[in-house]
């Protein structure tokens with residue numbers, strides 16, 4: 001019979017590091033200033049994007065932008081976690097949330113969760129040429145817009161209009177990214193920090209498949225979308 005072990009101190013098992021990298025707070029600014037963390041290692045979760053809530057364990061739209069350490073590829077596991085020896089490769093310079101995490105007692109982490117979060121505008125210099133592109137995507141392709149059209153997608157009388165609006169949104173998002181890359185020449189790693197995940201990937205998360213025709217991202221909408229797969233931030 002398997003014995004349930006209740007932890008009362010950290011035994012460095014590393015399980016918390018496999019559940020996702022930490023969000024960054026103002027207290028972590030020095031890690032960026034001293035180059036212990038650089039933008040290539042970060043991903044932006046834009047306001048309104050669904051993330052797992054610490055309190056409910058369910059996906060809920062973020063109330064504000066989050067900049068966090070990326071996972072490895074498509075995995076949740078933090079980029080800096082090393083399986084061999086269950087080791088954090090930046091342990092001496094790990095962010096605030098990691099230093100507060102005690103899986104057996106989460107009060108310290110909950111006290112800082114969602115507060116004093118760093119955003120891209122705290123990290124990127126104000127006159128950096130990427131800033132107008134970031135603002136363009138945030139203004140034209142907001143998650144709030146996406147959620148409204150997703151809701152409309154589930155209503156028979158507004159479905160076609162919603163498909164048109166969502167198609168326009170995902171392609172505007174892709175076009176601004178392409179223009180930024182063409183003008184400023186940066187890597188995919190930086191794209192995820194500058195702009196977060198493309199809208200079509202977020203649509204996929206909500207159960208709306210997409211495909212490409214002649215360079216245009218198109219929605220593959222089935223007649224009956226599950227209402228539980230849709231969220232309205």
Ligand code: SF4
Pocket residue numbers: 007009010011012013014015016017101102103104
């Ligand atoms: S805090 Fe993380 S590393 Fe420590 S015991 Fe809990 S899950 Fe394991």
Ligand code: SF4
Pocket residue numbers: 016017020021022069078079080081082087088089090091094095098
């Ligand atoms: S930075 Fe280190 S301690 Fe924090 S989640 Fe990543 S591997 Fe774990």
